[in-house]
Amino acid sequence: MDRARIWTLAIFLFVIGDAIAMQARGPILTSLESAFGVSEAALGLVAPAGTAGFVVAIIATGLLAGRLRIRRALLIGVVGVCAALILMAGAPVYALFLLALVAQGTAAGVFRGLDRVVLSHLHADRRGRVFTAYALAWAVGAVIGPQLVSAVLAVADWRAVFLAIGLCFVPIAIVASRVDLPAMSAERSLSTDALRELLRRPAVVGACAGMLFVGSVEGILFTWLAYYASGLYETATANLLLSTYLLAYVPARAGYTVLVDRVPHLALLLVATLPTVPALAIAFSGIAGPPLFLAVFVAGVGLCSVFPTLSAYAVEAAPEYSGPLAALTAGATYAGIAIAPAVVGVLAELYGLDRALWLAVAIAGALTATIAATWLWTGTPDAPTAETTAD
Numbered sequence: 241m242d243r244a245r246i247w248t249l250a251i252f253l254f255v256i257g258d259a260i261a262m263q264a265r266g267p268i269l270t271s272l273e274s275a276f277g278v279s280e281a282a283l284g285l286v287a288p289a290g291t292a293g294f295v296v297a298i299i300a301t302g303l304l305a306g307r308l309r310i311r312r313a314l315l316i317g318v319v320g321v322c323a324a325l326i327l328m329a330g331a332p333v334y335a336l337f338l339l340a341l342v343a344q345g346t347a348a349g350v351f352r353g354l355d356r357v358v359l360s361h362l363h364a365d366r367r368g369r370v371f372t373a374y375a376l377a378w379a380v381g382a383v384i385g386p387q388l389v390s391a392v393l394a395v396a397d398w399r400a401v402f403l404a405i406g407l408c409f410v411p412i413a414i415v416a417s418r419v420d421l422p423a424m425s426a427e428r429s430l431s432t433d434a435l436r437e438l439l440r441r442p443a444v445v446g447a448c449a450g451m452l453f454v455g456s457v458e459g460i461l462f463t464w465l466a467y468y469a470s471g472l473y474e475t476a477t478a479n480l481l482l483s484t485y486l487l488a489y490v491p492a493r494a495g496y497t498v499l500v501d502r503v504p505h506l507a508l509l510l511v512a513t514l515p516t517v518p519a520l521a522i523a524f525s526g527i528a529g530p531p532l533f534l535a536v537f538v539a540g541v542g543l544c545s546v547f548p549t550l551s552a553y554a555v556e557a558a559p560e561y562s563g564p565l566a567a568l569t570a571g572a573t574y575a576g577i578a579i580a581p582a583v584v585g586v587l588a589e590l591y592g593l594d595r596a597l598w599l600a601v602a603i604a605g606a607l608t609a610t611i612a613a614t615w616l617w618t619g620t621p622d623a624p625t626a627e628t629t630a631d
Contacts, residue, residue: 243419244362244422246415246419247419248370251355251358252374252377253408253412254318255352256378256408257321257381257409257412258351258352258378258381259381260381260382261321261402261405262382262462263381263383263385263482264385264388264402266386266467267466267482268389268398269283270467271398272334272337272398275398276334280589281585284581284584284586286463287462287577287580287581288578290344290578291574291575291577291578292345293342293343293345294345294578295571296349297345297353298353298570298574299568299570300567301349301350301354301567302353302565302571305354305562306563310357310358310421311416311420316347317348318416319347320347320350321344321348321406321409322410322413323347324340324347325344326402326403329402354563355374356374356566356570358421360555360566364559367556368500368501368552369497371548371551372548372552375489375544375548376493376497382486383490386479386480386482387479388404388405390479434561438558438564441557443554444557445614448568448569448572449610450614451572452573452576453576453604453607454550454573455574455575455580456579457576457600457604458573459576459578459580460580460581460600461485461539461600463581464597465482465485465536467593468524473528481532484540485537486540487537487540488538492541493544493545496508496544496549500549500552504622505549505552505556506614506615508549509545509549509611510611513611514608515539515541515542516538516542519539551566551569551570553623554566557624580600583599584597
């Protein structure tokens with residue numbers, strides 16, 4: 241097996257493990273509440289703790305991708321994730337658990353700030369398809385996460401969850417320490433003037449705004465959906481609702497992998513995201529049973545299209561700056577994931593969780609409006625590759 245395939249598999253495995261770690265957070269909220277005796281507002285800090293360092297790291301490494309020794313940075317990231325997961329498992333108080341979660345997110349951000357840069361250069365002739373397959377790998381890990389929590393909690397303490405997740409990253413550490421990367425010479429360094437120029441482009445502005453909104457909705461669902469469902473069902477079934485939402489990502493992203501090269505990016509996104517607003521409205525209307533599971537599945541089908549498609553859309557506009565563009569779009573996504581769940585936690589304390597979760601419905605509407613506005617602003621549903629790039 242050549243180096244390109246080895247590194248592609250390693251990156252996909254990291255993304256699967258990272259998704260498992262992220263989706264384990266929501267299902268263990270009830271365990272954290274019992275173990276540490278904290279309020280819903282304090283539980284809302286889990287999402288920002290896990291993503292604050294991630295956002296800083298992914299933006300920093302992505303913007304500096306043209307200057308970094310990428311293989312060494314990837315190794316530091318994966319080793320840091322393993323160490324932080326061990327610290328999370330052993331945290332004696334909630335504050336230390338949150339600090340370890342910050343460290344885990346920061347280390348993951350170092351790796352994730354560079355992994356799509358590597359994929360962009362390894363698979364330059366089919367970037368959109370590979371990015372969607374990358375997102376599909378994340379979806380597989382995301383589906384596994386809540387069920388892993390349920391399986392571990394059936395036989396052990398919640399702390400064992402993080403030790404089990406840490407095992408996923410050992411093979412990646414071996415690859416990063418022993419296998420050289422193919423040349424990344426096509427990646428250009430980004431000057432301050434070039435960054436300003438990129439941030440003025442309608443395609444980049446629209447992509448980042450869309451990513452912020454989809455990250456906000458996803459962050460709310462990742463963090464609070466299982467907790468919300470625990471008021472309707474016992475723990476295993478509540479976790480199954482989150483898995484149902486995430487399960488939609490797998491067939492949907494497999495379909496988008498085929499469609500992304502055949503349908504204009506923004507047209508695909510507009511059609512995919514329109515049904516998410518009524519689906520989320522139904523999900524948080526107080527219903528239970530099969531209609532609730534169907535509603536979250538439909539929402540998952542639509543929302544899962546945004547991250548891979550907008551990522552590819554932004555990078556296609558200036559592929560020589562794949563690192564900075566990947567960092568900006570991913571940073572916007574995880575900023576939403578960090579902020580919105582904490583806002584829901586505060587609103588839940590004031591008005592109750594049922595009302596607070598309607599924030600997700602409003603943001604989903606803003607997402608669809610942003611996609612339509614970007615199409616109108618750029619004048620094309622495709623990535624505007626004709627734009628010139630500043631040096």
